[in-house]
Each structure stands twice: as structure tokens, then as C-alpha cells.
Amino acid sequence: MQRIGVFVCWCGSNIAGTVDVQAVSDALKNEPGVVFSTNYQYMCSQAGQDMIINAVKEHNLTGIVVCSCSPRMHEATFRRTAQAAGLNPYMVEIANIREQCSWVHKDIPTGTEKAIILGKAAVAKVNLNTPLTPGESPVTKRALVIGGGIAGIQTALDIADAGFPVDIVEKKPTIGGKMAQLDKTFPTLDCAACILTPKMVDVAQNDKIRIFSYSEVTDVKGFVGNFDVTIKKNARYVKEDICTGCGACVEKCPMKKVPNEFNLGMDNRSAIYIPFAQAVPKVATIDPNACNMLKNGKCGLCARVCAAGAIDYTQKDEYIEEKYGAIVVATGFNPISMDKFDEFAYNQSKDVITSLEFERLTNAAGPTAGKLLRPSDGKHPHTIVFVQCVGSRCDACAEKGKEYCSKICCMYTAKHAMLTRDKYPDTDVYVFYIDVRTPGKNFDEFYRRAVEEYGVHYVKGMVGKVVPEGDKLKVQASDLLENKQLHIDADLVVLAAAIEPDKSARPLATMLTASMDTNDFFTEAHPKLRPVESPTAGVFLSGACQGPKDIPETVSQAGAAASKVIGLLAKDKLTGNPCIAHSNELMCNGCSSCERVCPYGAITYEDKEFRMPDRTTLVRRIAVVNPAVCQGCGACTVACPSGAMDLHGFASGQIMAEVDAICK
Amino acid sequence: MNNKYLYEDLLRMSGVNPKKCMRCGKCSATCPAYDEMEYHPHQFVSMVENGDIEPLLNSDSLYKCLTCFACVDRCPRGVEPAKLVEAVRLAAVRKQGANHLKADSVPDMLDDETPQQLIVSAFRKYSK
Amino acid sequence: MKVAYFPGCTLKNKAKELDDYARKSAEALGVTLEEIEEWQCCGGVFTTARDEVATKLSSVRALVAAKNKEQPLVTVCSACHNVIKQTNHAMQTDKEFADKVNRYMGEEPYSGETQVYHYLELLRDVVGFDAVKEKVVNKLAGKKIAAYYGCLLLRPNSVMKMDDPENPSIMEDFIRAIGADAIVYANRNECCGGYIAMESPDLAKKKSNAVIENAKAAGAEMIITACPLCKYNLIKNGADIPVVYFTELLAEALGVKEDTNE
Structure with a gap:
């Protein structure tokens, strides 16, 4: 008792x-x-x-x-x-x-x-508890970072700095992510490339960091300290270790009409391409959907001009298997599609653009070499209307957009408006806002400067309709403070599109058994006290995959995630969870039901000899649980038809005793 | 709120929850009849929410809404202001003798091409 | 195939051609529009108030008649379509309302089972624009035609679900199917002023002008519509390009236009 x-x-x-x-x-x-x-x-x-x-x-x-x-x-x-x-x-x-x-x-x-x-x-x-002793498992001292944007880069650098090897898996041909596409960064207006590209070079030169670019994670097995991960390296048809990134192939490629995704389709690239000048790794990639050689065997020009002999049209996708102790998710975000918001005429006029497109239009390395010119006719716009909260803060029953505030739009719109007025004082700039949300160090001061020093017209209200007519965009909007409907003839309309998690996040979460919220953002283990850990042990979160974030916040979280990873990898052994499954070999009939439901592959079978009462022996197949791999989820105990499987600490008898106590 | 009964009746008739409004003003930005209205769509929502319904009942704005549903479709919060305008209008014209459009005045409004649809629609909207 | 057909009051009077061309064209495309018996006017506009029952009974009666014929219900007039489809949606989703309505119906309660098509949807989803294209004998090649949707065909989108309410394409696809050039312009889903023409003709003029000017600026030589009130407002308010019903162009393209003027 x-x-x-x-x-x-x-x-x-x-x-x-x-x-x-x-x-x-x-x-x-x-x-x-x-x-x-x-x-x-x-x-x-x-x-x-x-x-x-x-x-x-x-x-x-x-x-x-x-x-x-x-x-x-x-x-x-x-x-x-x-x-x-x-x-x-x-x-x-x-x-x-x-x-x-x-x-x-x-x-x-x-x-x-x-x-x-x-x-x-x-x-x-x-009353039915028994003392339990946890087992121990070793820790693979290597971390995996999924996503090579600023979040993944910072996490990887910080982990490597502590002396642990890190692999970055990035699905694009280069690391850099969204930040590489930005022009200036708020609130200090330093150029994004100037502060990002040195970090990208640090990653490339760090001997603790390996970059798997143009690659994706296709399978994850195992558990904290002992993940087995399969990485698919997509064929880029260029030998990465030989290519010098000289760009001769890019210049000679005759297929030059491929929409350039780095510039959001506002100009073209060639079929063989290097996304941008500071790409890491700086190697070429052949787009198999555009390359004539790969499509119909006609061309081969790039192979002929490559002095290094790096082109390989026969390259195949490659699968790499690697062990990791910890996994960091840094899959980032994308602006949402504007298809459901065509009252703003995004699909009806080239001069209605998203804010990310505006970044490219003002970036010195962008399609207009940094000159703010209208996409339709290359003319300088004189009246620009910025619309905030497009697709953010929508009620679910409106059936379009996102319920949350995208958090970064108020500040980048203030930045766009300010920079436009700074560079082109002859432009009229309107910003339509519902609320201006600027909590952050020096953020509100920044927004006030846009209004007070740069004369940006902030209007409390919303745009209801944009009508392209002639070479103008007729903007119909409300000014709630004046209680007026405004009609503005604009040259350019910029939509602050809501942001959403990258589409790769959902399948990745399934692989990692990491939980997500209804918006497909990864859920943290505790919203205040464990913000960079997933509830799944050994999985950590960095950047906008967990929720909308600006760069300063992303970098802070990236460092925090790294310190959690370092804390884990610094251990030689991990104390396991003793509440794991065990099979009663006398009751088990080897039916394999438990093996089929085990998500961790913790159950195997062995043939065991049993002595029968009549002194004969019988060989029977029975289930055996690997205590180092079992996570104690209990799926097997439910699947077992004979009641042989039970869970230490959560035995069926204990659960039933609880139910009895409640129902008494 | 001194109009509690009317307030609840309007919400029940329209199915609108004015508390969902986030004051963005997109309904008024999109409204084709805005310039003709004394009270604009976003004001209908906030005034009903505040129980300030009397001025709306007496305003000509009730008869300016085109029921084009642009505010219904474009509202990011799913508030559906047009349905609220309609409910207030019905609260006004359902009263005995309160018909806004009288049959006697119709012949003067017609021309040779006036489609039947126009007369029928106007009666539906303005008279009970 | 045969479908139940609700013409509506205006199609029996001021908009006879909308009706005539619709029937002949449908026949040419292998669809018979069977006019339901004893139909009553839909009322022209849908009253969104949930406690309005009597004004929606005529729509429900038409829907029930189609259900009894085991046919989908087709309308040509945008207004009738809007009223009937919204009423059907209310019967599907608002049980309290449906219970009240069903007290006026037959033994069997109706709960929105009838499939409601606009004539354009019939062309797109049942006949298919490719099939229409094959039957075209008079191509309207080179004609620059702007589709005017107005509000009633598309909104509220959660009920109408005909097309993208902000950048629709069903009428443009129709124009292309009959061999003409479709002019896309942003005001094609803005209101013409509707019934405000009765009391505030000035407002209707302003709204209609905005539509006409935007269409013309985009290069339109002709505007097509499915709504008699839209047509009335556009023409009355100074459209200096032809405004015609889409069914008239369809009949012309199919070569059945002449048959209709008895």
C-alpha cells in the first residue's frame, strides 16, 4: 500500500x-x-x-x-x-x-x-505507480537548419561558432532568402545587401557549415539527439565543386526569356542562371523547364563555353542521408497571392504592384537598376498610393486573406514612402492605413519622420477600388477623419500584401511531427517561456516560420534557437523518457499491428523459444520495443489486439483506475 | 443605449454583427452612392453599434444605397454593411404610412423605355 | 436537353429580345428552355432581411416548380437570377426562414435542392464554350466588345459563386467563343445606378458614365449586358456606343437572329 x-x-x-x-x-x-x-x-x-x-x-x-x-x-x-x-x-x-x-x-x-x-x-x-528509471541515448553532434534565409543563416553561424557542425538545406539555388531581395532595411535604412551578403560569405567560408542549396528535406526519422534525415539534392546540371561562377554560360545562353523569379518576374533571366551577383554558392543552375538541351537535346552552348567543364546534362537528383542531433526550422514566409483582391486591379494593371515588387523596383540590382519607374511604360510615377493591410486582419468568414496582422507592413510601407519622397521630392505619396502599428525600438519615430519630415500623406481609411484608365490608375478611397470619399489619379499603386508561411512548411511539419497552427505557422512549445522550441523535442524554430517577424526579431530568435541547439548538442547523453512501451511476451502473438502504427520505428520482432508445460519447446514471434527509440506515444497499446502492449507510467490499469475514480 | 429593442431587431433582421468592424472604411471607399449619402456605410455600422439609430431612420441616406453588394464583398471583416442599411430602411418604411415611394408619383418618373424591372425594384426597396 | 426557364417580367415586355434570342440560341445549341407555369415576378431585388418572407415566395415557387420537373432552373435576366439564387441559398442555409416559407408551399418541404443557372453558366458549364464556338456561323471577328457584368451577376460572391467577383471572365470567354475580341476594363463590375434611376437620375447618370467611359478608354466599340436595367441606364445616360443584350449577339453568331423577329 x-x-x-x-x-x-x-x-x-x-x-x-x-x-x-x-x-x-x-x-x-x-x-x-x-x-x-x-x-x-x-x-x-x-x-x-x-x-x-x-x-x-x-x-x-x-x-x-x-x-x-x-x-x-x-x-x-x-x-x-x-x-x-x-x-x-x-x-x-x-x-x-x-x-x-x-x-x-x-x-x-x-x-x-x-x-x-x-x-x-x-x-x-x-496507488498503482511504480518507480521508473529513464534510459539514456547518445547525441549526434551535428545540427540541421532547414531554410537559408537570414533566420537560417544566423542560426547556422551561431551554432558553428560554438564549434558544432551545421548543415543548411535551402530549396533555392542560393541562400539569402527574402532579405537578399530587399533594398534598404528599417528603421536605420542600411542596405540589406551590405549587411546580409557578408554573412552569406561567412557561411560559405565557415568550415563547420555545409550548404545544400537547390535541395530539400524529404524524410525525417528518429528522435531528439538522433534524427535520420534524407536530403534530396535536385539536379542543377552543373557540377557545384567545379563551377567557378564566372557567368560565361549565362551570357551565352540563347534562352533569355525566362521570367526572373529573383526580380518577381519583372525582368527575364536565361535558362542557365545565377540568381544574383552575390549568390552563395556562386554556381550556375540550369532550369530544366526552360533549357532546350534538356528539353529536346538541341543546344549545348553552355557546355561548350564552360572553361571549367562544369556542365553535366546527365546529372541526376541525389539523395543524401545524414544524422543530426537537432533540427532548426527556418522556412520563412511569402507574400500571399493577390488573386482574390482584384478590386485593387493587381491582375489588370502592371502598375499595381506588391511591396516586395516595389523593393525590387528601387533596388540598384533590380530590373530598373534602382530607378523608380512604372512597369507598364518605364515612366517616372508622380503620384503613388500605398495600400496597407491587403489580406491581413481579415475575418475568417470573408473567405479571403489572413486573420492575423502581418506585422512588418506598417514599417516597410513607411520606409518605401519616405525613401520615395527623399529620392523624388516631386512625387505625391499617399499611405492608406487602418492603424499604424509601430511597436519596436525607434519604429514610431521612423514613421513620424515619414510624415513630418518627408511629407508623406497618411490617410486613415482604405482603398475600395482601383480602375486603370488611360495611363492613370483611378483610386477610389475613403478618408475617415475627413468623412470624405477620395478620388486620386495615381501612377503607381503599391499593395502591402499579407504574408504567409512558405508552402513547404506544412509537409515538413508532418515529417517532423511538429505542430502548426491553423495558419500553418509552427507552434512554439510555450508562447512566452519557450518561444523558439517546437513541442517536438529536438525541433527548434527560427524566424517567420513561427509567426510574422521583421529582421531584428528574426535575428534575435535565430540566435535564441541556436543557443537551445548548442545546449542540446553540448550534452553527451540525453536522459530518455521512461514512460515507454513494453510488450508482455506471454500475451503477444506477433501480429505486427503495433509495428504498423509506430511512428518512430521502435518495434521489431524476434523469434523466441518458450518452454511448454509438457516440456516441449515452442518458437513464437514476439514484439520487442527499442527503449532508445520509443517516445511513449501509446499508439501501439491501442492497436494491440491481445493487450500485450502497455506503457510504463500510463499503464492501461492506471488509466482505468483514473476513469473509475472519476465515474464513481 | 435607449434603442435596445430596435438595435437587437436590426441585428436579427440583417444577421450583421457590427462589433466585427475594425473601422477600416473600405465599405465607404467602395460605395458608389457615397457622395449622395448623409451617413456613409461605415457610419451605419458604427452608429447602429452605438445605438445611435434615430438619425439613420430619418435620413435620406436610406434611399441612396444601391444594394450593389460591393461593401458586402469587399469588407475584410465580413460585416456586410449593405444588409444593415437594408434593415434600417425596412424599420423605417414598414411603419404605417411611411412608404417612401408613393404610387401616385411614379408615372412622372417613367419614360417610354423604362423597364418593368426598375419600377418593381424601386417599390420593393422603398415601400411596404 | 430540357431545362426549366424563368423569363421574368421585363423579358415579357421591354426586354422581349433578350428572351427571344435566348430561346432560339438555346434551341440551336440543343437546349430547350421550358417556361415554368404560372411564374410570378421575382420582385426585381432580393431583400436581405431574414424576416422578409412574402417577397421571396414567388422565387421559391419557381424553384419548387423546377424541382418537380426535375430540371435545373435557368434565368437570363441578371436581376431574376440574383433574387432566385439568393432565395435558394437562404432556403439552404437559414432553417428558420425556410420553415416559415414552407408553410406556404406544398406537402413536401423545399430546402434549396434546385440547381440554379444563369444562362451564361448554362453556356459555360453545361453546353461548354467550345461547343458554342463550333456552332458559330457568323464570326464577329475583329469586333471589340466590352462585357458589362454590373453587380447582380457576381455579388454577393459567397452566394452567387459565378466567377471571380473582382476580375470575372465568363462574359469575356463568351465574347471570344462567338469570335469577337473581349475588352477588359475594371469598371465592368461596378454598379450602373440600378433602381436609383427612379429617384436620383443624376446619380445613375454618374455611375453609368463611369462604366461607359472606362469601357471606351479600353477600346470598346460595343457593350453587352444581361440586365434590362443596366441596358436602360447605360443607354439613357448617353452611351455613344451600342449597348445590346448578350443573347442578341449569340443569336447573330449562331445565325438564328433573323428567325426571331416573327
């Missing part, structure tokens, strides 16, 4: 506000096995923990029930407390009477009744 102590936490008024904690500790005192029961204001505090330790010693406790917040919050804390008191940490059970009780109930009688029931269930379980 266990000797159980019950400790009911008030959590200040969080629990005590809707639960009569005294009644709970009194009621649980009478449960079988309970020899001590009390309540206290903050059980997780030093005084609270000391109370538990003293009670264990004084009453010879063998098990502990803490009625408090979610086990995700403090289970680890109280397990450490138990250990300090000389108990096995797995003799602790948490009854969640906060998130699942006091926070969701409004009146004290209901809250108290439910808290008592939850406490009884925990007591019933502890």
Missing part, C-alpha cells in the same frame, strides 16, 4: 478564486492510500516545495499528488522536488485543477466538485 501525500495549490487566486482549496484537501484526505493532505498559496515556490520535502520525510510518503496547474507547466518542477526528498520522480502525479478546472468554471461549487474528482483520479493512479 502506498503512503500518499496530497498538496493542493491555490496559485494565488488563479485556483483559489473558483475552487475551495480547503474543501479539496479535506476531501482527498479520505481517499485510499492518502496519509497526508494540505493546501498552500504557491506550491511551486521554495516554501511550497520545502513543505512537500518535509511531509515526505515526516510521514514516510511513497507517492505524491499535486493539485495545481497543467503538468506541462510544473510536472518537471515537482518531480525534482520528489527526487530531492528521496523519492523516485515518477511517483508524482499532477491533477490539473487550473487550466482544466478553475479557469473554465465560474462558480465555486462546480469548480470545487471537479477539482476533488480530478484529485481522486490522480490519487487512484499514484
Whole structure:
């Protein structure tokens, strides 16, 4: 028989506000096995923990029930407390009477009744608990970073700086991401290339970092410390180690009419191309959908002009398998499609552009060499209308756009407006806004400068319709402060399109068993206290894959993710989770049901000899769980038709005892 | 709010929840009848929300809305202001003797080409 | 094939040609428009208030008649289509409203089972524009035609679901199918002023002019529409290019136009 102590936490008024904690500790005192029961204001505090330790010693406790917040919050804390008191940490059970009780109930009688029931269930379980000892697993001291934008670059550099090898997998032919496409960066207006490209070079020159460009992750197996990852290196038809990036092939390629994705289709590139001058790796890539040689065997010019002999039309996709201890997701974002917002005539006029396109139009390396010219006729625009929140902050029932604020648009629009007025004082610049959101160091000052020093017209209101007519864009808008409808003849309209996670994120999350929210942003383990970790152990988050972020925030988060990875890789061994599956070999009939459902590949089979009562022997196939690989998800215990599979710490008997206690 | 009953009735009739409005003004930006209106679509939403309904009931703006549904389709919050305008208009014209369009005045408004549809539609909108 | 047909009041009077050309063209394309019996005027506009029942009964009666014939219900007039389709949607989604309406119907309750097509959708989704193209005998080659959708065909999009409400293409595809050039202009889905023409002709003039000017600036030589009220407003307010019903052009292209003027 266990000797159980019950400790009911008030959590200040969080629990005590809707639960009569005294009644709970009194009621649980009478449960079988309970020899001590009390309540206290903050059980997780030093005084609270000391109370538990003293009670264990004084009453010879063998098990502990803490009625408090979610086990995700403090289970680890109280397990450490138990250990300090000389108990096995797995003799602790948490009854969640906060998130699942006091926070969701409004009146004290209901809250108290439910808290008592939850406490009884925990007591019933502890009565059946047994001490558990976790196993250990080794750590592969190498990290994988998926995505080579500024988030991935910074994370990789920081991990490498601590001495651990890092691989970056980037699906584009070069690293650099969205930041490489930007012109200037707010709020200091330093040029994006000037601060990004040195980092890209650092990555290329760092002997701890390998770059898999034009590559993608196709399979992930294993678990924290021991991931087995398959990387597909797409055939680029150029030998990466031989190509010098001289660009002779690009110059000679006769197929020059391929929309240039780096400039968002506003100019063309050749079929063999280097995305931009500072690309890393600076090697050419052949676009198989555009190259005549690859499509119909007619051409071969690039191979003839390549002095290094780097062109290889027969190159095949290559699959690489590698082991990693930690994985960082840095898959970034994209602006949403403007197809559902054609009241702004994006698909009807070349002079209606997105903000990212505006970046390219003002970038010295862009399609107009940095001169702000209209895409339709190459003329200098004199009236420019910026529209904020296009597709952001939409209600779900509007069936288009995103519900969230995209966060970066207010600042980059202020930047675009300011820079336009600075470079072309003869332009009239209007910004239509719903709210101007500028929380950030020196952000609001920046926006005010756009208004006060640069004379940008900020209008509280929205654009309702853009009508291309002649060489003008007739903009119909509201000015809510003046209570007027405005009609502006504009030359250029710039849409601050909402941003969304990259499309590769969803399948990647499935591979990683990492959770996502309804918008396909990766979910963090805790929104405040563990913002750079995925709930899946060993998977970390960097940059806009977790939520809209500007560059300063992305770089901070990238560094934070790196420090978490370093903390993991610095360990030689990881303490495992003892709550794992085990098979009762006498009941197992080797049917393979468990193997089929195991997401971790932790179950194998072996033939074992059994001695029968009549002294004969029988060889039977039985399931064996690899304790280093099992993550204790419990899928096998449900799939097992004979009841042979069970989970340490969550045994069927324990669960049923809890259910019985609740239903009694 | 002294118009609580009317307020709730308007919301029930229209199915509109004015609290969803984020004050962007896109409805008024897109409204083709804006210049003819004393109260504009975004004001209908905020005035109803604030229970300030009386001025709307007495305003000619009720009869300027074209029910073109541009504000309904373009509202990023799914507020559907036109449905609210319609509900307020019905609250006004449903009263005994409150018909906005009287049959006697119609013949003067017609010409040889006037389609039947025009007369029928105007009656539907303006009279009960 | 045979489909149930709701002509509407204007098509029996001021817009007879919209009706005549629609029937003859459909026949030429292998579709018979079977006029439902004892149809009543749809009311011209859909009242969005959920407690308006009587004004929507005529639409529901037409829908039920089509259901009994086991045929989809086709309309040509944009306004009738809008009213009937919105009413059908309300019958599908608003149970309280549907219950009230069904007290006026037969034994079997109606809950929006009938498929509602605009004539243009019939051409696109049932006949197919490619099939239309094959039947064209008089190509209107080189003719620069601007489609005018107005508001009723497309909005509210959550109910009408005919096309992209902001950049539609069904009428342009129609124009191309009959061999002419489609002129795309942004005001093609803006309101002509509608029934405001009754009380505020000046507003209707302003709105119609904005449509005409935008179409002309884009190079249009002719405007087509599916709505008698749109046509009236555009012509009355000084359109100096022809404004015709799309069915007239279809009949011309199919070579059945002459047959219609009995």
C-alpha cells in the first residue's frame, strides 16, 4: 500500500478564486492510500516545495499528488522536488485543477466538485505507480537548419561558432532568402545587401557549415539527439565543386526569356542562371523547364563555353542521408497571392504592384537598376498610393486573406514612402492605413519622420477600388477623419500584401511531427517561456516560420534557437523518457499491428523459444520495443489486439483506475 | 443605449454583427452612392453599434444605397454593411404610412423605355 | 436537353429580345428552355432581411416548380437570377426562414435542392464554350466588345459563386467563343445606378458614365449586358456606343437572329 501525500495549490487566486482549496484537501484526505493532505498559496515556490520535502520525510510518503496547474507547466518542477526528498520522480502525479478546472468554471461549487474528482483520479493512479528509471541515448553532434534565409543563416553561424557542425538545406539555388531581395532595411535604412551578403560569405567560408542549396528535406526519422534525415539534392546540371561562377554560360545562353523569379518576374533571366551577383554558392543552375538541351537535346552552348567543364546534362537528383542531433526550422514566409483582391486591379494593371515588387523596383540590382519607374511604360510615377493591410486582419468568414496582422507592413510601407519622397521630392505619396502599428525600438519615430519630415500623406481609411484608365490608375478611397470619399489619379499603386508561411512548411511539419497552427505557422512549445522550441523535442524554430517577424526579431530568435541547439548538442547523453512501451511476451502473438502504427520505428520482432508445460519447446514471434527509440506515444497499446502492449507510467490499469475514480 | 429593442431587431433582421468592424472604411471607399449619402456605410455600422439609430431612420441616406453588394464583398471583416442599411430602411418604411415611394408619383418618373424591372425594384426597396 | 426557364417580367415586355434570342440560341445549341407555369415576378431585388418572407415566395415557387420537373432552373435576366439564387441559398442555409416559407408551399418541404443557372453558366458549364464556338456561323471577328457584368451577376460572391467577383471572365470567354475580341476594363463590375434611376437620375447618370467611359478608354466599340436595367441606364445616360443584350449577339453568331423577329 502506498503512503500518499496530497498538496493542493491555490496559485494565488488563479485556483483559489473558483475552487475551495480547503474543501479539496479535506476531501482527498479520505481517499485510499492518502496519509497526508494540505493546501498552500504557491506550491511551486521554495516554501511550497520545502513543505512537500518535509511531509515526505515526516510521514514516510511513497507517492505524491499535486493539485495545481497543467503538468506541462510544473510536472518537471515537482518531480525534482520528489527526487530531492528521496523519492523516485515518477511517483508524482499532477491533477490539473487550473487550466482544466478553475479557469473554465465560474462558480465555486462546480469548480470545487471537479477539482476533488480530478484529485481522486490522480490519487487512484499514484496507488498503482511504480518507480521508473529513464534510459539514456547518445547525441549526434551535428545540427540541421532547414531554410537559408537570414533566420537560417544566423542560426547556422551561431551554432558553428560554438564549434558544432551545421548543415543548411535551402530549396533555392542560393541562400539569402527574402532579405537578399530587399533594398534598404528599417528603421536605420542600411542596405540589406551590405549587411546580409557578408554573412552569406561567412557561411560559405565557415568550415563547420555545409550548404545544400537547390535541395530539400524529404524524410525525417528518429528522435531528439538522433534524427535520420534524407536530403534530396535536385539536379542543377552543373557540377557545384567545379563551377567557378564566372557567368560565361549565362551570357551565352540563347534562352533569355525566362521570367526572373529573383526580380518577381519583372525582368527575364536565361535558362542557365545565377540568381544574383552575390549568390552563395556562386554556381550556375540550369532550369530544366526552360533549357532546350534538356528539353529536346538541341543546344549545348553552355557546355561548350564552360572553361571549367562544369556542365553535366546527365546529372541526376541525389539523395543524401545524414544524422543530426537537432533540427532548426527556418522556412520563412511569402507574400500571399493577390488573386482574390482584384478590386485593387493587381491582375489588370502592371502598375499595381506588391511591396516586395516595389523593393525590387528601387533596388540598384533590380530590373530598373534602382530607378523608380512604372512597369507598364518605364515612366517616372508622380503620384503613388500605398495600400496597407491587403489580406491581413481579415475575418475568417470573408473567405479571403489572413486573420492575423502581418506585422512588418506598417514599417516597410513607411520606409518605401519616405525613401520615395527623399529620392523624388516631386512625387505625391499617399499611405492608406487602418492603424499604424509601430511597436519596436525607434519604429514610431521612423514613421513620424515619414510624415513630418518627408511629407508623406497618411490617410486613415482604405482603398475600395482601383480602375486603370488611360495611363492613370483611378483610386477610389475613403478618408475617415475627413468623412470624405477620395478620388486620386495615381501612377503607381503599391499593395502591402499579407504574408504567409512558405508552402513547404506544412509537409515538413508532418515529417517532423511538429505542430502548426491553423495558419500553418509552427507552434512554439510555450508562447512566452519557450518561444523558439517546437513541442517536438529536438525541433527548434527560427524566424517567420513561427509567426510574422521583421529582421531584428528574426535575428534575435535565430540566435535564441541556436543557443537551445548548442545546449542540446553540448550534452553527451540525453536522459530518455521512461514512460515507454513494453510488450508482455506471454500475451503477444506477433501480429505486427503495433509495428504498423509506430511512428518512430521502435518495434521489431524476434523469434523466441518458450518452454511448454509438457516440456516441449515452442518458437513464437514476439514484439520487442527499442527503449532508445520509443517516445511513449501509446499508439501501439491501442492497436494491440491481445493487450500485450502497455506503457510504463500510463499503464492501461492506471488509466482505468483514473476513469473509475472519476465515474464513481 | 435607449434603442435596445430596435438595435437587437436590426441585428436579427440583417444577421450583421457590427462589433466585427475594425473601422477600416473600405465599405465607404467602395460605395458608389457615397457622395449622395448623409451617413456613409461605415457610419451605419458604427452608429447602429452605438445605438445611435434615430438619425439613420430619418435620413435620406436610406434611399441612396444601391444594394450593389460591393461593401458586402469587399469588407475584410465580413460585416456586410449593405444588409444593415437594408434593415434600417425596412424599420423605417414598414411603419404605417411611411412608404417612401408613393404610387401616385411614379408615372412622372417613367419614360417610354423604362423597364418593368426598375419600377418593381424601386417599390420593393422603398415601400411596404 | 430540357431545362426549366424563368423569363421574368421585363423579358415579357421591354426586354422581349433578350428572351427571344435566348430561346432560339438555346434551341440551336440543343437546349430547350421550358417556361415554368404560372411564374410570378421575382420582385426585381432580393431583400436581405431574414424576416422578409412574402417577397421571396414567388422565387421559391419557381424553384419548387423546377424541382418537380426535375430540371435545373435557368434565368437570363441578371436581376431574376440574383433574387432566385439568393432565395435558394437562404432556403439552404437559414432553417428558420425556410420553415416559415414552407408553410406556404406544398406537402413536401423545399430546402434549396434546385440547381440554379444563369444562362451564361448554362453556356459555360453545361453546353461548354467550345461547343458554342463550333456552332458559330457568323464570326464577329475583329469586333471589340466590352462585357458589362454590373453587380447582380457576381455579388454577393459567397452566394452567387459565378466567377471571380473582382476580375470575372465568363462574359469575356463568351465574347471570344462567338469570335469577337473581349475588352477588359475594371469598371465592368461596378454598379450602373440600378433602381436609383427612379429617384436620383443624376446619380445613375454618374455611375453609368463611369462604366461607359472606362469601357471606351479600353477600346470598346460595343457593350453587352444581361440586365434590362443596366441596358436602360447605360443607354439613357448617353452611351455613344451600342449597348445590346448578350443573347442578341449569340443569336447573330449562331445565325438564328433573323428567325426571331416573327
